Amino acid sequence: MNPPIQTDTKEQILNVAERLFANQGFAGTSLRCVIREAGVNLAAVHYHFGSKEELFRAVVSRIAKPVVAAQLERLAHCQAQNDPPSVEAILEALLTPPLQIVLSCKEHGMNRAQFMGRCRTEPEPIQTIARQEFQASHQVFLDTLQRSLPDQSRTELSWKFDLAIAALIRVATEAGKPNALLQGDSPKHIHLTVSRLVHFLTPGIRADSTHRRI
Amino acid sequence: MNPPIQTDTKEQILNVAERLFANQGFAGTSLRCVIREAGVNLAAVHYHFGSKEELFRAVVSRIAKPVVAAQLERLAHCQAQNDPPSVEAILEALLTPPLQIVLSCKEHGMNRAQFMGRCRTEPEPIQTIARQEFQASHQVFLDTLQRSLPDQSRTELSWKFDLAIAALIRVATEAGKPNALLQGDSPKHIHLTVSRLVHFLTPGIRADSTHRRI
DNA sequence: GTCTATAATTCGATAGAC
DNA sequence: GTCTATCGAATTATAGAC
Numbered sequence: 001m002n003p004p005i006q007t008d009t010k011e012q013i014l015n016v017a018e019r020l021f022a023n024q025g026f027a028g029t030s031l032r033c034v035i036r037e038a039g040v041n042l043a044a045v046h047y048h049f050g051s052k053e054e055l056f057r058a059v060v061s062r063i064a065k066p067v068v069a070a071q072l073e074r075l076a077h078c079q080a081q082n083d084p085p086s087v088e089a090i091l092e093a094l095l096t097p098p099l100q101i102v103l104s105c106k107e108h109g110m111n112r113a114q115f116m117g118r119c120r121t122e123p124e125p126i127q128t129i130a131r132q133e134f135q136a137s138h139q140v141f142l143d144t145l146q147r148s149l150p151d152q153s154r155t156e157l158s159w160k161f162d163l164a165i166a167a168l169i170r171v172a173t174e175a176g177k178p179n180a181l182l183q184g185d186s187p188k189h190i191h192l193t194v195s196r197l198v199h200f201l202t203p204g205i206r207a208d209s210t211h212r213r214i
Numbered sequence: 215m216n217p218p219i220q221t222d223t224k225e226q227i228l229n230v231a232e233r234l235f236a237n238q239g240f241a242g243t244s245l246r247c248v249i250r251e252a253g254v255n256l257a258a259v260h261y262h263f264g265s266k267e268e269l270f271r272a273v274v275s276r277i278a279k280p281v282v283a284a285q286l287e288r289l290a291h292c293q294a295q296n297d298p299p300s301v302e303a304i305l306e307a308l309l310t311p312p313l314q315i316v317l318s319c320k321e322h323g324m325n326r327a328q329f330m331g332r333c334r335t336e337p338e339p340i341q342t343i344a345r346q347e348f349q350a351s352h353q354v355f356l357d358t359l360q361r362s363l364p365d366q367s368r369t370e371l372s373w374k375f376d377l378a379i380a381a382l383i384r385v386a387t388e389a390g391k392p393n394a395l396l397q398g399d400s401p402k403h404i405h406l407t408v409s410r411l412v413h414f415l416t417p418g419i420r421a422d423s424t425h426r427r428i
Numbered sequence: 429g430t431c432t433a434t435a436a437t438t439c440g441a442t443a444g445a446c
Numbered sequence: 447g448t449c450t451a452t453c454g455a456a457t458t459a460t461a462g463a464c
Contacts, residue, residue, distance in 0.1 A: 009429085024337045027242030030457060041431060046459065048429095114335070121332040121387075123238045158393035159385075160414065166384040167377045173335075179372035196423045200374065203417035209410045223447085244439060255449060260441065262447090 010048045012038045018059045018108065022115035026056055026126045057129050060119065063101075063112050064133035070097035071137050075144060084147040087205055091198045094141050095168050099194060102172045103185040113172035120169065138165070145205075152208055160205045171197060224262045226252045232273045232322065236329035240270055240340045271343050274333065277315075277326050278347035284311035285351050289358060298361040301419055305412045308355050309382050313407060316386045317399040327386035334383065352379070359419075366422055374419045385411060 016038040020029040031052055035042050049055040074093035078085045085093075102113045119130035142161050149157060171193065175182040182193040230252040234243040245266055249256050263269040288307035292299045299307075316327045333344030356375050363371060385407065389396040396407040 025239055025241055025335070027239055028337060031459090032457075041429095042458090043432090043460085044430065052458070118335040121239075121328070121335050123242060155393045159388075159395040162388065162393075163381045163384055163395075163414065166380050170377060170380040171373075174373075174376065179369045179376075181373040199421060199423060200377065200418035203421065204414035207413060207417065209413060245441090246439075255447095256440090257442085257450090258448065266440070 009040050009044055013040060013045055014059055014062060017055055018115060019111045021059060022111040025118055026122055060130050060133050067097050067101055068137040084144055087148055087202050088198050090145055091201060092194055095194050095197055098168060099172060099190050103190060117169045117173040156209055164201050223254050223258055227254060227259055228273055228276060231269055232329060233325045235273060236325040236332060239332055240336055274344050274347050281311050281315055282351040298358055301362055301416050302412050304359055305415060306408055309408050309411055312382060313386060313404050331383045331387040370423055378415050
């Protein structure tokens with residue numbers, strides 16, 4: 001009499017869409033593949049999300065929301081101790097949550113990493129839809145980085161921050177492969193990976209590119 | 215009487231395919247869009263390339279060949295002066311040719327940057343097809359880097375090299391956008407960009423991640 | 429909310445004339 | 447080498463019964 005076994009249709013669609021968008025991209029993923037693997041009806045997708053593009057937006061939002069929240073919470077926490085925080089502390093707050101969430105659940109983790117990596121090379125409007133979900137967090141982090149390194153121009157900090165994000169995404173998407181930086185999935189492994197990544201990025205971020213010679 | 219004006223069909227197809235694969239990805243690009251914009255017949259694509267996948271391979275190969283040749287030539291040149299070369303010299307030989315080619319012609323340059331960036335997130339077998347074209351060069355550079363930094367493990371150098379490539383591709387794809395590292399397209403601008411990128415990456419590559427504390 | 433059925437396009441690939 | 451014509455299959459989206 002209970003309507004039980006049936007996992008929530010909406011969530012099931014999101015799970016499958018997340019994986020397929022990650023593996024095959026937006027254009028490479030058909031709604032028929034989604035509904036086939038999700039075991040739902042095609043009309044259900046349009047009923048719950050309206051269109052393929054809105055389904056994509058829902059997938060992005062579900063991934064980004066907890067990541068952004070965790071990033072801002074970590075940043076506020078280290079700002080309470082030191083303001084402005086060190087470059088290392090800022091990067092640790094930025095890098096840890098995505099890597100944690102990517103590796104939190106064995107099933108969806110790698111898909112989410114691939115998904116975020118793929119978002120940055122998708123054609124418009126997909127790329128913009130994805131970027132918007134993280135923009136608020138990135139703006140706060142860039143502002144904080146600016147106060148920690150007031151002598152560097154906004155432009156210089158912008159491209160350095162952008163390359164830090166690029167490194168983060170690359171580490172996440174390559175996780176587990178041979179010679180990759182991130183291998184295990186325990187908190188210990190994540191902490192070690194973040195530490196190595198922070199120490200790889202920090203000296204280049206600290207160095208003022210206008211005050212040096214070749 | 216001369217068959218003149220008609221630009222070479224094969225090359226015209228490659229030009230359009232390069233741009234569309236870059237903007238929309240492999241799955242997002244239809245052969246019909248290619249032939250429409252190229253002003254050729256659909257059958258011409260299958261006649262000259264055999265299939266959509268083989269067309270993609272031809273596009274990758276055309277981009278990679280001159281880049282790889284220039285990278286190896288530059289590396290050999292600085293090895294003639296110093297062997298093993300400094301990390302800075304190795305990176306300069308690695309980074310300069312792609313950025314030069316990306317900005318060499320105003321039209322196709324940015325497309326090629328986007329194309330290379332997109333190749334790294336395409337589903338298989340597309341991603342592998344693209345990687346193979348650069349693998350020979352990357353192997354030589356990684357070996358040289360290993361001789362320059364013999365104290366670091368192969369694994370550590372591998373992920374550092376991979377992040378350097380990620381930074382290169384990100385800089386290329388973002389070229390010209392606000393706050394991007396690479397703005398102009400003159401040799402002077404390219405040299406300055408390479409210099410800044412080298413100095414951003416070098417200290418992190420030189421630091422041994424196993425000999426430091428958090 | 430979930431389903432079937434189908435509309436309206438578009439796709440990659442090929443056959444065969446010229 | 448280039449063309450037209452077309453096959454067979456796949457796509458997003460919607461209409462309407464239940």
